[in-house]
Amino acid sequence: MALMTARPWKDPKTGVYHLRQRTPRDLLARLKGQTVALPVGDAFVKVKVGDIVQASLRTKEAAEARSRHAVADGALKRFWEVQKAGLVTLTQRQITALSGLVYADVRGAVAEEPGTPETWDHVLRLHEEARSAGKLGQWVGPSVDGLLLKEGLIADAASRERLIEAIDRAFIQAAIHLKRNSEGDYRPDPDAARFPEWQRPAPSPAVAKPLQERGDRITAATLYERWAAYNADKKAANTIKRYRGSFQSLSGFLKDRDLRAITSDDVYAWAVHRRDVEGVSPRVINKNDLVAVSSVLGWAVGRSGGQLLTMNPVTGIALEEPRKVVQRERTFREGEIAAILSAASAVEPDDRNPTFAAARRWCPWLAAYSGARIAELTHLEARDIRTEGGIVLMDLKFTKTGEPRVVPIHAHLIEMGFLGFVKASGPGPLFYDPKRHGMASSTPPAEMRGHKVAKWVRATVGLDPAVDPNHGWRHTWKTLALGAGIEERLRDAITGHRVASVGRKYEAPSLAMLATAMERFPRYVL
Template identity: 70%
Template sequence: MDALFERWAACNADKRARNTIKRYRASFRSLAAFASQRDARSLSADDLFEWAEKRRDVEGVSPRAINKNDLVAVSSVFQWACGRSGRQVLTRNPARGLSLDEPRVVGQRERTFREQEIIAILKAASAVQQDHAHPTRSAVRRWCPWLAAYSGARIAELTSLFREDIRIECGALVMDLRVTKAGEPRTVPLHKHLLEQGFLEFVEASGSGPLFYDLKRHKANAETSPAEQQAKAVAKWVRETVHLDPGVDPNHGWRHTFKTRALGAGIEERLRDAITGHRVASVGRRYETPSLSMLSGAIERFPRYEISTSTATQQH
């Protein structure tokens, strides 16, 4: 099974996002360990269901995560192995249609940050002082929450930024998000409030290369990229620093918050989707590519975060 997966990974290296291959590899390793390295052709649907139950009952993985991650990964690789690209080494896909029953989950709260959480996180970020011994650690804490607040970008997209990704186009300061979940780069204008805080000066003072991690401090070819490590580190820092409600994600909460505030500001859906990198809902919408000037106008209308008062007052 290890050999089968590595063949799939090599074939899909230019078709699947790096994070997708990483997640699939973890699922396949778990299955291979459970099956004691049996030949993939010998596995039945019963074997896979037993593995899924072990993941749930022994390892404590939620049924939803098993269905969404583990079984999707295994089914995808096995389906590929049934086709010509996979040399038809399998005659059937035993994972097809397989799933665990998922208990009904009742949300404890909304996924957007509440006003006091917005204030606490952004105040904490603004209070970060440069750490000359660990400059990228202080930089990621100082700027990534603010960048996420004004773009709705995923934190790992932001921690992947290079100095060269911050540039001026058509008179607007923009950031090129090259490493994205969907593997589709996008360009997002920067809010003027970021410039007022000195973000451009920070960028200009940085050396060429990554803004938020130091390659010298990370192992080459590590399974978890430096950007992902920094994203996890900033999430841990936010949660611990502001004692964030466990019901909201310290990083992903900004995506929900940005889109909610953008909606309140009257920014239309296709512009909100283009800025955050969400896939459009219809074929017709795929023919519409908002221009940079349209995106810049949307960012200009996005409400400014005011954290000096008792509430995060929205000002245009």
């Protein structure tokens, strides 16, 4: 069969169009088996690298296939380009200098308030346990990858391994010094001078500014696709999807103008257009649209974005917001709690759409006893409900932050028969049916189910428009947990809220601690 790279290939059996592109020979040995995410329509398709990379374009329409193929094909070619030109081997001096940046960041973050000696003893113990268990890569690897991303480097495997070791030593050195600080000893670290000054390697001209050199136009649409392809395995899918809407608006406003030629006045004019013509509130524009565009354009200024732009024209741009009058508290009131949970308890099984009935029956109760986001709950599968060490828990794998967490299941839910429902449901998703979800939809089925649960709650209960039918449970759970005397760090761990301090990041409450906290959470009495 002929390999078509310039146009989409149509599967003769299904009629679905595909992208097919041969992997460059000089990259095949290194990249074979790795995953690359390619933009296809409003979503991303993850495919493995082999002799040939093939990805479904998820359409049978020829015109749409050509459009999707152009974007996906370009993204894959850019992936090869970066892999060829961007891979670097770091010298010992560079590795030590990079670890010095981490040392300085850790020390600087808590220089004024270093905490207690016990905190740093705990930190040192965690590092030692990770090393002894052979899990140093899991423990330090994310910091290494974040640093390399920040510096716009793609290090080879050997350099990354050496950098993991060096940064672990830098972490330990910083922890030892901060422990002395916490004891009142602020003498300078005599070993701090071992870190040389970091000097970024000179960027490869082929990688740094490919578009400028070729004279290609950088439009809002093309820049977004580049950013999305680069961040497919780094950013949460919802973030990439959310930014798309902002860029669709920006692209419609700027048309085919080159982003290198726009100014802050152009960005401000778009924001005003978004407000006055498209009817978006200034608060949403400031909080969502300008943040999205600034983030992507800022990436394009940096090394990881190839220095496509020389400045970020969004910097300093914001619309004036009218003073927001808070109409009421964000937590549910007692009557609202009783109404929502009573309505959920009254839901009967429905053979026509059993998973939607199950979502209405159980998701409000699960949210009430966990503070989890509804979309985190609607993603649950039967295998995510399990027992560990005698504790019944749910694995929340799809979260807003991208960080999975485990949450003990409240005893009241077990008494109500939740485990029996899970067992009877069989394998697969508990609250949506994949067969009912069209492939062409850009919204994940779990997210769609969450929206439908919210719509049902609001319509059934007649909920106050000023309170969110789903998110209100997060505020309610945390408020009730506070009243029950559950510690803040345990409340944050259960709900998945990020901790506020560097020291707290080293505290990882055990499952037993979370279970004990959940036992203290009061029961809902209807």
